[in-house]
Every structure is written in structure tokens, then in C-alpha cells.
Amino acid sequence: xxxxxxxxxxxxxxxxxxxxxNCDYTNSMFDYFLWYKKYPAEGPTFLISISSIKDKNEDGRxxxxxxxxxxxxxxxxxxxxPGDSAVYFCAASxxxxxxxxxxxTFGKGTLLTVNP
Amino acid sequence: xxGVTQSPTHLIKTRGQQVTLRCSSQSGHNTVSWYQQALGQxxxxxxxxxxxxxxxxxxxxxRFSGLQxxxxxxxxxxxxxxxxxxxxxxxxxxxGTFNSNEQFFGPGTRLTVL
Numbered sequence: 001x002x003x004x005x006x007x008x009x010x011x012x013x014x015x016x017x018x019x020x021x022n023c024d025y026t027n028s029m030f031d032y033f034l035w036y037k038k039y040p041a042e043g044p045t046f047l048i049s050i051s052s053i054k055d056k057n058e059d060g061r062x063x064x065x066x067x068x069x070x071x072x073x074x075x076x077x078x079x080x081x082p083g084d085s086a087v088y089f090c091a092a093s094x095x096x097x098x099x100x101x102x103x104x105t106f107g108k109g110t111l112l113t114v115n116p
Numbered sequence: 117x118x119g120v121t122q123s124p125t126h127l128i129k130t131r132g133q134q135v136t137l138r139c140s141s142q143s144g145h146n147t148v149s150w151y152q153q154a155l156g157q158x159x160x161x162x163x164x165x166x167x168x169x170x171x172x173x174x175x176x177x178x179r180f181s182g183l184q185x186x187x188x189x190x191x192x193x194x195x196x197x198x199x200x201x202x203x204x205x206x207x208x209x210x211x212g213t214f215n216s217n218e219q220f221f222g223p224g225t226r227l228t229v230l
Contacts, residue, residue, distance in 0.1 A: 004158070005214055036221075043120065043221030044159065089158050103149070103172055104219070106158030 003027045004050045004092050006107035014115055019077040021110050023090030026071060030092035034104070035064060047088075048075070062108050080114045087111050118143055120209050120222035126227045129197050137172040137192045137225045139207035146211060149172075149219060150182060153204040165190055194227075202229045 005024045013019045023033075031052045036044035050057040050064045050073070057064050063076045077084055090107040121140045129135050141148055147166045151159035161174035177189035180197040188209070194201055204226050208219040 006158075014202070041223060042210070043223050045221070046219070091158075103161045103164065103174065104159075106151075108156065108158045116165075 002035070002107075004090055004105050004107040006088075006090050006110050008110050009108070010111040010113070012113045012115060013059075013080050015082055016079045017074075018041075019080045019084065019112055019114065021075040021088050021112065022075075022089075023075075023107055024071055024072045025073075025092055027092065027094065027105075028071075029094045031071050031095070031104075032093040032102070033066060034091045034093065035062075036089040036091060036106075038089060038109070044089055077112075080112075082114045082116050085112060085114050120207060120220050122205075122207055122222040122225050124225060125223070126228075128230065130230050131197055131199060133150075133168065133197050134193065134195045134230075135197060135227060136164045137194075137205050137207075137227070139192070139222055140222050141188045141209035143188070144211060145202045145209035145220070146188050147209060148184055148188065149210070150190070150192050151206040152176075153206060153224070154200075155203070159206055188208070188217045197229045199229050202227060 003026050034049040035047040037047050039046045042089045048059050048062045050066050055066050062102045087109045091104045095101045123138045149164040150162040153159045162176050168184045177226040181193045183191045189206045204224040208221045208225045210219045222227050
């Protein structure tokens with residue numbers, strides 16, 4: 001039972017164009033959504049996040065949009081650069097049952113390739 | 117400021133054996149979370165340690181256990197290894213247990229069970 005779904009295993013875009021990565025979730029208790037970027041042989045690196053009470057967060061070339069009614073979020077990268085080529089994971093956080101910590105639930109990831 | 121480090125980088129074990137993986141937290145971080153990333157999957161939460169005690173656990177059997185030391189470094193132990201335990205094991209450190217967006221990941225340990 002996947003609570004966070006990234007339905008596109010891969011995405012290829014031209015340098016300078018927009019990259020749009022999508023993510024769907026099923027758990028209404030998630031209160032924070034995050035995007036991580038992962039290069040081969042490295043651990044995931046935090047990119048950008050959004051609280052469940054907001055619908056947009058922007059940081060430079062990266063913008064995350066949240067549609068809570070549709071349980072859908074997306075990451076926009078504008079303009080895309082070859083160095084953005086990596087696996088992008090969507091993750092969601094929720095408080096555990098004991099209220100003692102937040103745990104992250106990840107999607108399977110989307111491989112983004114930005115062609116020069 | 118040193119980042120999160122993990123050892124070893126790669127490991128090959130046979131079914132039924134036991135394995136210990138190690139993680140050194142980022143300087144100043146007191147919380148460590150462990151994740152298992154199977155091939156083609158996203159990281160899956162195993163458990164979290166805070167102040168040397170387990171502080172939350174995912175859907176993993178008791179043969180997955182851990183330790184956190186006074187210097188906040190951590191170990192993940194897996195007993196009675198199974199073929200399905202083959203995966204990349206990631207640890208992530210953070211300051212406190214409520215900063216899920218401030219988790220810093222290590223490069224991981226690739227475990228292969230034959």
C-alpha cells in the first residue's frame with residue numbers, strides 16, 4: 001500500500017525548459033511534503049518543502065505546488081539545467097502514533113534527465 | 117562541519133548471517149534515522165534513535181535493531197539475514213525529532229545478501 005506515489009519513473013527535458021515532477025498521496029494526516037534530489041553514490045539531499053497549510057513555496061528555480069483536495073503536489077524547475085539531472089524523491093512527513101517524532105514516507109522516485 | 121558518514125560502503129553477506137552497519141551523525145545532530153532503499157524503490161523508514169533510545173519504528177521485524185552512542189553515532193544490526201534484505205541502507209541525522217525537513221543523509225551502505 002503505497003501512500004506516496006510518483007507515477008513517472010523518468011522524465012527527459014531540454015536545457016532551459018521547464019521540468020514538472022508529479023507526486024500523489026493518499027494519507028490525509030501528512031502535514032509536510034518534501035522533495036529530495038539524489039545523485040548516484042550519494043545520499044538524498046533536501047531540495048524544498050511545503051507545509052500542508054500552504055499551496056505554493058518557491059526557492060529560486062524550484063517551486064512546489066500543493067493541491068490538497070486532489071492530494072497532489074508537483075515540483076517545477078525553471079529553467080532546467082544539465083546539473084539538475086538526478087533522481088527526485090517526493091516525501092511526506094507525519095507525526096508517529098506516540099507523538100515523539102516525524103517519519104518520512106518516500107515515493108519511488110523520478111529520474112530527471114536534462115539534455116544540453 | 118563534517119557531514120553524515122557511513123561504513124562500510126559495500127558489504128556482501130550470506131543468508132542467515134548477521135551484519136552491523138555504522139553511521140556518524142553530522143556535527144551537533146542528536147537524532148539518527150535509518151532507511152532501507154530496495155532496488156527501484158524509495159527509502160523506507162526503519163527506525164529513529166534520539167538520545168540513545170529508539171524513538172519510533174517502521175514496519176520492520178525485530179531482527180532489525182539499532183544502537184545510538186553518547187556521541188550520537190549509530191549502528192544498525194540485522195540478524196538472520198534474508199535475500200530480501202539486499203538493499204541500500206541510508207542513515208540520516210537531524211537536530212531533534214521534529215525537523216523532518218532538516219534530515220541530512222549519508223551516502224549509504226550497499227548490502228548484498230547471497
